[in-house]
Amino acid sequence: MSPAQSGPDVVAEVRALVGVPQYEEAGEFPVEQGYVWSMCAAVENGNPLFWDEDVAAELTGGPIAPPTMLSVWFRPHHWAPGRTEERLPLRVHFDLKERLGLPEAVMTDNTMTFHEPVRPGDVLRTRQILRSVSDLKRTKLGTGRFWVIDVEYANQRSELVGIESYTGFGYRRAGDEAEAVAGAGTAGAPGPASGAPGTASGPGMAP
């Protein structure tokens, strides 16, 4: 049987994880004012919320970080003492590829929803929640399944600060249906920071 047509058991097992929080973890470091300034400087963002303490005090009850920096606070340092394994982002995505035997994957969509403001000094926590896994679909890339994964972020008071929602498409290239299982694909393994065009061979997909 071709892995792209994974048996009903595997699909049912995977779908049993819908709604179940996985991979809960804390950030490696607190939210930093210095990164806020570095980000604003990089894109020449002069919003006084990030530069003028009085405006921040008046409008947001003190300094906050730009909302779109949500995922920044979870990217690990390039190196850390004693670390032996690379920390992979979006583990649920890679789990699905492996369990469903789909060697290729692309991210088709990325939505961020912002709740409580993130503030310097916050220590955020994250968890990943699978929201859905589609039936088999045939697209121009190949045959596979779409899935939606939410990454939830909360602060040290357990207040929701934001959700990143990713739509992934895991697939087997048209013509590769008979190819051996899993692990084969290296292309199309975008992490949340990929910055990449929406094709499997596009720049930025493979680290």
Add this chain to the structure above:
Amino acid sequence: MTATEPVLVLGDVAEGDRLPSLQAAVTATTVVLGALATRDWRPMHHDKDFAVNRNGTRDIFLNTPNQAAWFERYVTDWTGPHGRLGRVTFRMLDSVFPGDTMVLDGAVSAISVDDTGCGWIGLDLTLSVGGDVKSTCTARVAVPVDDGDNPWRRRLEQWKP
């Protein structure tokens, strides 16, 4: 301390309004500053040899969170500091390289007031180079409904992004 007046309130805006364009020259520095500020250490965002030889691109290129930060800046340049982003959705179509002049454009797609009284503007945004759209973004941003309102004061069930 003088109270900060809203730059823009909901009544100033109509569906179909266009935001002023923003032009920015992209250099290697733009790409690297953004990659490091977003803690994206992967080599195709700072090492041209790697980008060319391993990724097959013509140069290093802007990473997604950096583009998100450009879109955020573009929206809040227009709304002023009272503007509070509720939701953004990105779609990357092609890469942006040093030497490109990127142009951000936007138009108002929707205006609404939700059942908590919060004023919302829907925006369709694009980032293009030489007329080719490289990324699209839809955003939902809250702005004050009047001079006394401030969306940042909303919490919990009063905030429905």
